[in-house]
Amino acid sequence: MPQSPHVVIIGNGISxxxxxxxxxxxxxxVRITVISGESKYFFSRTALMYVFMGHMKFEHTQPYENHxxxxxxxxxxEAWVETVDFAKKSLVFKSGETLPYDTLVIATxxxxxxxxxxxxxxxxxxxxxxxxxxxxxxxxxxxxxxxxVIVGGGLIGIEMAEMLAYKKIPVTFLVRESGxxxxxxxxxxSELVGRHILEHHVDLRLECELKEIxxxxxxxxxxxxTSKGEKIDxxxxxxxxxxTPNIEFLKNTDLEVDRxxxxxxxxxxxVPDVYAIGDCAEFDKxxxxxxxxxxxVWYTGRMHxxxxxxxxxxxxxxxxxxxxxNSAKFLDIEYQTYGTVPATWEEGQLKNFYWEHSSxxxxxxxxxxxxxxxxxxxxxxxxxxxxxxxxxxxxxWSGGKVMARLKHANxxxxxxxxxxxxxxxxxxxxxxxxFHPSKKTFIQKLFGAKV
Amino acid sequence: xxxxxKIGLGLFLVxxxxxxxxxxxxxxxxxxxxxxxxxxxxxxxxxxxxxxPMYGQEYSSNFSFLxxxxxxxxxxxxxxxxxxxxxxxxxxxxxxxxxKAGLKSPVRDSPWLFFALAIGLAVLGGFLYNFRxxxxxxxxxxxxxxxHSKLKNRGWIGMITxxxxxxxxxxxYWFPAYLVNLVWMVNPISEMISGNPASQWFLYGLIYTxxxxxxxxxxxxxxxxxxxxxxxxxxxxxxxxxxxxxIPEVLVLLNQPYYDFKNIWPLDYDFFYDYQIATxxxxxxxxxxxxxxxxxxxxxxxxxxxxxxxxxxxxxxxCGCGGLAETVGDPFRQLSDKSVKAWxxxxxxxxxxxxxxxxxxxxxxxNYFSGFSFLGNVxxxxxxxxxxAIGSAFAGVVGTGFYPFMGNRVWCRFGCPLAAYLGIVQRFxxxxxxxxxxxxxxxxxxxxxxxxxxxxxxxxxxxxxxxVRSSCVGCGVCSAVCxxxxxxxxxxxxxxxxxxxxxxxGNDSIKIHA
Numbered sequence: 001m002p003q004s005p006h007v008v009i010i011g012n013g014i015s016x017x018x019x020x021x022x023x024x025x026x027x028x029x030v031r032i033t034v035i036s037g038e039s040k041y042f043f044s045r046t047a048l049m050y051v052f053m054g055h056m057k058f059e060h061t062q063p064y065e066n067h068x069x070x071x072x073x074x075x076x077x078e079a080w081v082e083t084v085d086f087a088k089k090s091l092v093f094k095s096g097e098t099l100p101y102d103t104l105v106i107a108t109x110x111x112x113x114x115x116x117x118x119x120x121x122x123x124x125x126x127x128x129x130x131x132x133x134x135x136x137x138x139x140x141x142x143x144x145x146x147x148x149v150i151v152g153g154g155l156i157g158i159e160m161a162e163m164l165a166y167k168k169i170p171v172t173f174l175v176r177e178s179g180x181x182x183x184x185x186x187x188x189x190s191e192l193v194g195r196h197i198l199e200h201h202v203d204l205r206l207e208c209e210l211k212e213i214x215x216x217x218x219x220x221x222x223x224x225x226t227s228k229g230e231k232i233d234x235x236x237x238x239x240x241x242x243x244t245p246n247i248e249f250l251k252n253t254d255l256e257v258d259r260x261x262x263x264x265x266x267x268x269x270x271v272p273d274v275y276a277i278g279d280c281a282e283f284d285k286x287x288x289x290x291x292x293x294x295x296x297v298w299y300t301g302r303m304h305x306x307x308x309x310x311x312x313x314x315x316x317x318x319x320x321x322x323x324x325x326n327s328a329k330f331l332d333i334e335y336q337t338y339g340t341v342p343a344t345w346e347e348g349q350l351k352n353f354y355w356e357h358s359s360x361x362x363x364x365x366x367x368x369x370x371x372x373x374x375x376x377x378x379x380x381x382x383x384x385x386x387x388x389x390x391x392x393x394x395x396x397w398s399g400g401k402v403m404a405r406l407k408h409a410n411x412x413x414x415x416x417x418x419x420x421x422x423x424x425x426x427x428x429x430x431x432x433x434x435f436h437p438s439k440k441t442f443i444q445k446l447f448g449a450k451v
Numbered sequence: 452x453x454x455x456x457k458i459g460l461g462l463f464l465v466x467x468x469x470x471x472x473x474x475x476x477x478x479x480x481x482x483x484x485x486x487x488x489x490x491x492x493x494x495x496x497x498x499x500x501x502x503x504p505m506y507g508q509e510y511s512s513n514f515s516f517l518x519x520x521x522x523x524x525x526x527x528x529x530x531x532x533x534x535x536x537x538x539x540x541x542x543x544x545x546x547x548x549x550x551k552a553g554l555k556s557p558v559r560d561s562p563w564l565f566f567a568l569a570i571g572l573a574v575l576g577g578f579l580y581n582f583r584x585x586x587x588x589x590x591x592x593x594x595x596x597x598x599h600s601k602l603k604n605r606g607w608i609g610m611i612t613x614x615x616x617x618x619x620x621x622x623x624y625w626f627p628a629y630l631v632n633l634v635w636m637v638n639p640i641s642e643m644i645s646g647n648p649a650s651q652w653f654l655y656g657l658i659y660t661x662x663x664x665x666x667x668x669x670x671x672x673x674x675x676x677x678x679x680x681x682x683x684x685x686x687x688x689x690x691x692x693x694x695x696x697x698i699p700e701v702l703v704l705l706n707q708p709y710y711d712f713k714n715i716w717p718l719d720y721d722f723f724y725d726y727q728i729a730t731x732x733x734x735x736x737x738x739x740x741x742x743x744x745x746x747x748x749x750x751x752x753x754x755x756x757x758x759x760x761x762x763x764x765x766x767x768x769x770c771g772c773g774g775l776a777e778t779v780g781d782p783f784r785q786l787s788d789k790s791v792k793a794w795x796x797x798x799x800x801x802x803x804x805x806x807x808x809x810x811x812x813x814x815x816x817x818n819y820f821s822g823f824s825f826l827g828n829v830x831x832x833x834x835x836x837x838x839x840a841i842g843s844a845f846a847g848v849v850g851t852g853f854y855p856f857m858g859n860r861v862w863c864r865f866g867c868p869l870a871a872y873l874g875i876v877q878r879f880x881x882x883x884x885x886x887x888x889x890x891x892x893x894x895x896x897x898x899x900x901x902x903x904x905x906x907x908x909x910x911x912x913x914x915x916x917x918x919v920r921s922s923c924v925g926c927g928v929c930s931a932v933c934x935x936x937x938x939x940x941x942x943x944x945x946x947x948x949x950x951x952x953x954x955x956x957g958n959d960s961i962k963i964h965a
Contacts, residue, residue, distance in 0.1 A: 014894070022963065047895035054599040055592075055932075056900050063894045063909055065790060166595050199589055298893045303958040310961045322959040327891050329934040332591030336891070336936055383936035386889025390956050411888055411939050413930050415678035449678040 004029040007312065008091065008101035010081055012036035013045060014298055015278025016107035018305025024072050026313040032073070033099070035091070037080035039131050041066060045109075046298060048134045049159045053166040058131075086254045086271050103312060106250070106261055106269075106276040107305070110243035110296060113152075117239075119213025124221040125237040128156055137163070140236055145169045147234040149224050151210045152241030153180050155328050158193075160238040161202050162331055172203040172232055174210055174224075176241075183343055188354055189378055190343075192363055193330045200331050213237055243296060245280040258282055260294050265318040267308045275312075277304035287321050290340045297326055323393045324376070325386060333361055338389035339376025341367055350375070353399065355426045357381070357419060357451070364423050368399045372431075377402075382419050383411035400433030407438040417449040459580030466573030473569055473632045477556020479516035481505045481549060489548040494541055501527045502549075513550065513629050520546055546628040547651065551635070559635040566636050570661065577665035581672060590676030592932055594901070602855070603782050609855035617852035624843040627651040645700040653700075659775065660696040664688055666778035673781070679927045679940075683767055687774030695771045708734050710741045713769050715748045717808035718869035720842060723815050724834065725823070753869075754876050760942055761883025762873035763925020770869075772862060775851065776903065777926060780859025784928065787858030787905035794905065797865050797922065804841060805871035811837050841866065860903040864922060874921030882942040883925065884949075885918035887911060889956040892937045898929035912937050915954045 007023060009016040012034045020034050034042075047061040069076050080094040084104065091099045112127020114120045124140050126133060141148070141164065148164045150157050153175030161171045177183060179190035180197060197204045209227035216222040223233045245260035256262045256270040260282030267275045278301040283293045295304070300321065307319050327336040345352075351368040362381030368374050373396040377389060388409040392402050402409070406420040424437035440448065452460070483499050483506060490498045501523050510516035524541075531540045558565045585593055602608040622629055634649050637657055641649035667688040674680035694713045703709050708730045716722040722745055731742040756764045766773045787793075811833040818826035850862025863870050877883060885908070892915070898908035904922045908929045911918045918938075930938040953962040 044894040044896060046893045047897070050594075050895065050897065053594075054596040055594040056896055057598050060896045060900045063896065063913060196589070299890055299955065299957065302890075302955050303960070306955065306963050307958065307960045310963070317960050320959040322957040325890065325957055327893075327935040332589050334934065334936050383888070383939070386891055386956055387952065390889065411886075411936060413677070413679045413927060413939060414941075415682055417678075447678075447682055 004031050005102040006031040006033065006100065007103045007105065008099060009034045009105040009107055010091070011107035011109055011278070011280075012039070012042045012076070013107060013109045013278060013301065014042075015109075015301035015305045016105065017042040018302045019105055019107065019277060019309045020074050020305075021072065022306045022309030023312060024074060026309060030313075031075070033075040033077055033101075035077045035079060035081060035099075037078065037094075040076055040078040041069070043131065045129070048128065048131070049163050052134060052138065052163045081249060083249055084253060084255070086274065089273070102273065104274045105308065106247075106274065106280060107278045107301075108246045108280045110279040111246040112156075112239055113242045113244050114239060115241065117210055117213060119215060119221065120239065122213055122215050122221045122237075123219050124235055125213055125239065127239045127243075128160055129243060141167055141169060145235045147172060147232070148236040148238065149174060149210075149232055149234045150238040150240055151224075152239065153177060154240060154242060155181075156243075157238065157240035158197065158330055160240055161197070161200070164236070164238075165200060165202070169236070170201075170203070172205060172234070173197065174208045174226060175204065175206050176209045178207050180204070180206070186341065186343055186354075186365065186378070188356065189335075189363060189365065189380060192356070192360060192380055193333065193335075195360055196331055196333050210237075243279065245282065245294065247280050265320075266311055266316050267304065267319065275308055277301070277308050283319075287319055288324075290324055290342075291321065295321075299325065323390050325390070333381050334383065335378070335380050336384055337376065337378045338384065338386070339367075339374065339393040341365060341376040341378045351399070351431075353427055353430060355423045357422070362419055364419070366399055366402065366427075372398050372400070374399055374402050382416070385409045385411045398433075399427065399431060400435055403427045403433055404435035415444070415448045417451045418444060419451055422451050453583065455583055456580050459576045459578070462572045462576030463580060464576070466569050466571065466576055469565070470569040470573065470633070473558055473565060473636065474629055475512065476558055476632055477554055479510040479513065479550065479553045480508060480555065481516075481553045482507075485552040486549065489552050490545055491543065494543065494545075497527075497541065498545065510553075513631070516550060516553065517546060517628055520549065547631065550628040551631040554631050554635065556632055556635070558632045562636045562639050566640075569633075569636065570658070574661050574665055578668060581665065581669040584669065584672035585675065586672075593673050594897075594932065597782075597785060603785070605786065605856060609783075613852060613855040616854065617848055620843075620848040620852050623651060623655055624847060630654065641700070644697065645703040647703060656696050659771070660691050663691045663774050663778045666781070670778055670781060674931065677927075677931050680931060683927065684778065686768045687770075687777055690769045691771050691774045694769075695774075707737050708741060711771075712741075712744065714771070715753065715765070715869055716745065717805065717812065717872065718770070718772070718867055719745075720808055720811070720837060720868070721834075723812050723819075725815070725819055728819065753873060754880070757873050757876040757883075758881050759883075761881050761923070761925050761940075762870070762877045763883070763923075763940070765873060766863060766870060766924035767926045772846070772850065772867065773924065776854075776859040776863060780851075780854050780903070783854045783859045784903035785858070785900050786854075786856065787860060787864070787903055789899050789902070789905050789907045791907075794907075797905065800865045801867065801871045801874075801922075804845075804866055805868040807837065807841070808868040841868075858903055858905070860905075860924070863924065864904050870922070870924075877923070878919065878921035880945075882945060882948070884941060884943065885911075885923065885929065886939045886941050886943075887915055887917055887950075888935075888937045888939070889915060889952065890954070891935045893935055895934060897932040897934065898938060901928050901932050903928070908938065915950075915952050915956070917948060917950045919949050 007030055009020055016034055020032050023030060023032055041062050043061040044063060050056045051058050082092045082094045084091055089101055110129060112129050126136055128137060147170045149172045150160050151174050161173055164171045180194045182190040210224055211227050212225040213221055214223040221237050223231050224237060225231050247257055247261055250257055254271055260280050261269055261276035263269055263276050263281045264284055267277050269276055279296045286293045303321055323339055325338045351372060353366045356363040365378040366374060367376050374392055403424050406424055410420045418440060421438050486499045486502050487495045504523055505519055528540050598604045630651050634651055634654050637654050638649045641647060641653045667684050670684040671681060690713055695711050699709045699711050721727055731738040767777055814826055814833055815830050818830040845866045846862050853861045892912040894909055894913045896909050898912060902908050904924055906920050906923060908918060925940055927940050930940055953964055
């Protein structure tokens with residue numbers, strides 16, 4: 001009897017683990033090994049900040065109990081891969097040990113960008129991506145930090161600012177752009193988040209870059225010099241200017257790599273039986289016009305993982321992501337986006353509807369094409385129903401139709417302020433449309449929060 | 452900590468310390484008249500004789516008084532027991548009534564002063580500590596540092612808190628005679644509300660209500676900006692104060708039966724006991740209304756309300772145990788066990804308690820209609836077992852005493868037979884569910900961590916599945932702490948309540964269902 005094939009997955013992040021779990025669901029005989037040097041058990045990387053802030057313990061970030069892996073017959077190997085011998089189809093670990101595979105899935109994720117700043121390797125200077133980064137950050141911020149500087153205005157940067165604020169460490173936040181995350185967010189949303197950052201007493205410096213990190217006598221960071229020539233004394237520097245595929249150990253092998261591991265739309269690399277998914281994969285061409293060749297989002301990692309699992313067990317299908325969606329939380333303000341909302345667009349190319357609550361913390365944007373069909377939405381400070389928005393964008397509903405169903409799309413908890421009514425009214429005033437703004441129910445009038 | 456919080460904490464600790472010292476104040480003495488005034492007619496002469504050696508003696512502490520009482524009383528009973536003269540044994544426990552009568556203490560002389568120093572300071576301190584919390588922060592989730600806390604993460608403060616809670620419940624249920632000073636302290640309040648002297652249960656009810664109010668204020672501060680939490684907290688504060696505490700006492704003032712209109716069998720396990728039924732039947736129209744109201748709540752109120760709103764209508768909006776769990780217990784919600792194993796234990800234990808409560812009540816009713824002829828003995832045995840093991844040990848000692856060890860819903864999750872009944876309705880015939888928002892879950896685990904009922908919410912959320920679980924009390928905290936807007940408590944059509952969306956909306960390559 002032939003032995004069942006051995007699928008080895010390098011990386012136990014969301015992509016690798018989703019792939020492993022779905023493989024097991026689709027094929028009960030295949031042997032599956034998941035390798036990680038970072039942590040034996042899968043954990044949710046996005047939750048590391050909550051461990052730092054004492055909202056959770058590290059084990060709470062593990063979505064599956066430890067016995068799950070045995071029960072699912074997914075072998076876990078805690079080790080770092082040194083190199084891959086593609087000719088012999090074998091992995092070589094740092095320990096010198098080897099592991100043969102029939103199919104290899106590379107899902108090694110990302111690492112923080114470092115752009116060659118002088119002093120970037122000093123003590124007290126770090127990014128935040130891995131479990132080890134979290135442990136290092138706990139060690140680095142234990143005591144004696146009068147000020148921290150964070151470099152790079154993205155999602156990890158603002159998380160780091162929140163983490164440091166928990167320790168009552170004053171933070172200076174250097175952002176290269178003229179607004180927070182304004183390469184992704186339109187101006188108003190970017191300003192909304194910027195105001196909220198200031199409300200949390202973070203010293204936000206826009207259009208300000210890092211030039212150099214200075215060291216004290218012991219090799220620890222003591223200050224940074226900004227592009228404006230200012231020297232800021234600090235004992236901790238967070239480097240959060242994006243991430244880059246973590247594929248160092250695969251360079252100069254038979255595997256074709258560029259920024260990431262090059263794959264086609266079936267996640268196939270140039271080497272037979274070797275695949276790459278998640279943050280570390282770089283598609284030949286972007287999977288959709290509004291997407292990039294490297295997708296570094298939790299949700300895309302899951303889609304890569306489940307699609308590849310399918311392809312390894314069944315007739316392969318190309319990766320075809322649907323309507324884009326994403327979400328984040330900026331300190332206290334939740335953000336969701338569905339469909340395509342670029343940071344900027346040509347005046348006259350799109351119809352733009354923007355509503356903002358007088359508190360300056362709740363907003364809604366809907367972009368429509370010139371016929372008035374919805375292309376995408378951004379919502380801040382309130383929640384929308386994914387299922388409805390996905391359908392609206394996929395089926396190209398008119399803006400008016402989206403508005404007519406906004407109450408149904410609202411996903412805020414019961415008794416919360418019905419912002420959707422104000423949004424409907426504002427839309428009606430600006431664009432007209434064949435719908436009536438919703439009315440407050442009797443219960444909402446009696447007990448609900450006011451807009 | 453701000454200066455106002457420091458003052459609050461200081462006052463609270465002074466109040467708490469006074470409260471702990473009060474039981475040890477004063478002296479005790481006993482006279483024949485006091486014994487006769489506090490014993491049943493059939494025991495008067497015997498008790499007066501048994502306790503004769505104590506007359507004229509002064510006891511300097513409750514320990515010496517109660518040990519002398521025990522020696523004399525037990526000597527009499529043990530002798531009869533050894534001769535198997537069961538009918539002559541005095542089964543009634545007069546220690547509380549006699550200690551209360553025999554007490555001479557400054558607390559008894561100036562109850563208001565000690566009330567102000569103990570409960571007054573504790574309440575004032577608690578209020579000061581809570582009422583400005585998070586004032587300088589924007590609205591949002593306030594879970595910072597919970598797992599770094601020595602109180603909220605089973606640290607030494609948590610251990611001490613649990614120890615004192617357990618001790619308090621043990622003394623309250625089985626050694627109330629040690630609490631007579633505290634009972635005298637609240638006596639004037641009881642006289643004011645119901646016109647009757649206070650019992651240990653009045654003391655307990657008063658502290659319980661005040662604790663819910665003070666910690667309810669903390670909830671208002673913690674969940675600022677979350678209207679669902681605000682309303683829910685206001686609701687449990689109202690139902691505890693009005694329905695559980697004031698109305699029953701006022702009913703007594705009006706010569707009506709003591710009755711909590713929101714307490715439902717089988718949580719209210721003695722509802723069908725013969726003495727309860729007798730009280731209802733002998734109290735005219737009001738008594739009859741109470742009996743019918745109680746039965747309607749069981750057979751119509753629970754299923755109908757649970758069908759429309761889920762069991763949350765009771766467990767996290769109305770119930771007194773729930774009220775305490777959601778206010779005093781809120782700092783401990785993250786300590787519940789989320790493992791599949793704990794879930795298994797939960798289902799076995801809570802449904803066993805329900806079965807036991809139903810069987811016990813069934814026997815009680817059969818006994819009632821059979822004219823107390825052949826089931827009398829087994830009924831009494833069942834009542835005393837249930838009262839001891841479930842009513843006191845499980846609901847009180849474990850239910851609240853274990854807050855700092857196993858989270859704030861130990862009783863509700865593992866023990867409450869009413870929760871089990873509500874849960875069965877919720878699971879199989881209800882419009883309530885927690886809707887999962889498509890593919891937005893990032894598996895961070897906040898929802899599971901802060902689920903007081905130990906539901907692994909994330910397990911469902913990351914599969915895009917709605918959460919339909921019998922144990923969910925609908926506190927709404929999973930939805931509040933979710934950073935990505937994934938969870939929403941909803942009442943909706945039964946169709947698609949247990950949904951079958953693809954695990955990830957937005958992957959057009961394939962559709963994998965959970």
